[in-house]
Amino acid sequence: MELIIQGIIKAFELLISFDPEVMSITWLSLKISGTATFISLFFGVSIGTAVALTNFPGKRLVISIINTGMGLPPVVVGLFVTILIWRNGPLGFLEILYTPYAMIVAQAIIATPIVMGISLASIQNLPPNLRLQILSLGASRMQMVWVLIKESKLPLLAAVMAGFGGVISEVGASIMVGGNIKGYSRVLTTATVMETGKGNFDIAIALGIILLILAFLVNLLLTHVQQRQHLR
Amino acid sequence: MHRFKSTKWLITLTVVAALVVLGAANVFAAPKQKNIILATTTSTQDSGLLDKLIPLFEKQTGYFVKTISVGSGAAMKMGEKGEADVLLVHSPDAEKKLVDEGYGVNRRLVMHNDFIIVGPAADPAKIKGVKSSAEALKMIANANALFISRGDNSGTHAKEKTLWAKTGITPAKQKWYQETGAGMGHTLNVAAEKKGYTLTDRGTYLAIRKNLAALEILNEGDAALLNIYHVIEVNPVKWPKVNVAGSKAFADFMVSNNTQAIIKTFGVDKYGSPLFFPDAGKKVEDLGK
Structure with missing residues (x-):
């Protein structure tokens, strides 16, 4: 218990003093996970919507695969990404192993099925007659899709939060493909693992608290946007 | 009015996200051949x-x-x-x-530097003062005292296996023998928490000793270490x-x-x-x- 209090005190010390290393680690976490979420949003929403709106044989199988992907274990993603981008691996020419780019790739792979699954479900959840209504008002197919996406903003923003929450707190893939290199690919989660290993529990707890604060602030912003839509 | 506000928020959010992406691209541009x-x-x-x-x-x-x-x-x-x-x-x-x-x-x-065998101050296997490290391990085994191994194919683990080979004892699968599969720092933490013995390099032990009050150096100085x-x-x-x-x-x-x-x-x-x-x-x- 005393240790946790020490950790909380340490967290505030680090935050108030704007400790440059902690600040850069925090900023890097935000950049990497933010970028990964952004990418996952593009693929997740577009593919999720496409699957939701079209009928094809094997659709249930595809949906089952996407839903399974929502629980993709980060270490497994990390392992496969590592093997693919090893410099002597099939994508080795990219030279991105042990860089923040590799972390973005891995995190985007983790977040995409989450965003995809939630957007698929939310589009499917709209009343089926809505589509016909929109089309009968003379909208083109693209316009119809756009209206549907706007209609499901609420769950879609929930998808963003779930995706971001999934990757900012992820450690297995980040440590494998990023390497936890000081000042370069060290993020809040990998630094927490390292400090725990070193037995610096107070710093580890402090980093954990900063991670929670960061996740809270991002979600606060997103929830603000989400609930504004809702009041309309 | 509400509609306008919501669109504005959405645009702001997109711009922020785009800036983050662009900023990221700049910062990550580390020199290649270097x-x-x-x-x-x-x-x-x-x-x-x-x-x-x-x-x-x-x-x-x-x-x-x-x-x-x-x-x-x-x-x-x-x-x-x-x-x-x-x-x-x-x-x-x-x-x-x-x-x-x-x-x-x-x-x-x-x-x-050298390896040392650390363990709980109570020293249930009574290895303190024993010169040979292999002998100390033998005593730990005979006392069925908990031994925490790295179990991760590291240099320390390799050294530990060499020492066990000298004793003629196969510790794997014994009840008193547990493998963490983790780094030295983690393994020391586990040993401290479970009051077990472990083989560690002196450097890591000294560096994190402040958090390992439960562990003491019990065997050191053997040339094999x-x-x-x-x-x-x-x-x-x-x-x-x-x-x-x-x-x-x-x-x-x-x-x-x-x-x-x-x-x-x-x-x-x-x-x-x-x-x-x-x-x-x-x-x-x-x-x-």
Whole structure:
């Protein structure tokens, strides 16, 4: 218990003093996970919507695969990404192993099925007659899709939060493909693992608290946007 | 009005996200050919030695070092697959094999410290004062006292297996023998928490001792406990993508007079005694004499 209090005190010390290393680690976490979420949003929403709106044989199988992907274990993603981008691996020419780019790739792979699954479900959840209504008002197919996406903003923003929450707190893939290199690919989660290993529990707890604060602030912003839509 | 506001928010959010992406692209643009991948053991990182040496090297040479700290076994596997440029490891038998098979070249002695057996102050197996480390392990086994092993193919784990081989005891699958599969720091934490014995390098133990009140040094000084670090360059003939110049520059740096002087005093201010003893240019046979 005393240790946790020490950790909380340490967290505030680090935050108030704007400790440059902690600040850069925090900023890097935000950049990497933010970028990964952004990418996952593009693929997740577009593919999720496409699957939701079209009928094809094997659709249930595809949906089952996407839903399974929502629980993709980060270490497994990390392992496969590592093997693919090893410099002597099939994508080795990219030279991105042990860089923040590799972390973005891995995190985007983790977040995409989450965003995809939630957007698929939310589009499917709209009343089926809505589509016909929109089309009968003379909208083109693209316009119809756009209206549907706007209609499901609420769950879609929930998808963003779930995706971001999934990757900012992820450690297995980040440590494998990023390497936890000081000042370069060290993020809040990998630094927490390292400090725990070193037995610096107070710093580890402090980093954990900063991670929670960061996740809270991002979600606060997103929830603000989400609930504004809702009041309309 | 509400509609307008919501659109504005959405635009703001998109712009912020786009800025983050652009900013990210800028910051990540690290120089390409200047990268060196150093695969090393957890002990060099957890002791803080590399945090001191690498910035110096980077400043002197302009290279950017990506330190990947894993067990010695994994580090050498990376060398064998050409996924690292230079190795700093402490598993002599496996190192010789790596060099013999042609995956590593120019293996040079850098430094040593020693392994120690630590355990709970109560010392249920009564190993304190026993000279031979193999004998101490035997007593731990006979007392069925908990022993925590790295179990991760690291240099420390390799040393532990050699010591067990000397005792003639097969500890694997015994009730009193547990493997963490983790780095030295984690394993020490586990041993402290479970009040078990473990084999550790002195450097990591000293560096994190403040959190290990439950563990004491119970066996030390046996010549079999020497912990020797070598630097090995990965053979570019096998793997053309290896950064030859960078790898050599780093290896040269590790054995240079200046670096050796830093190693000699590293940790004295904090722990009262050095964590490593510099050995560049010496012979392995002469160590510890």
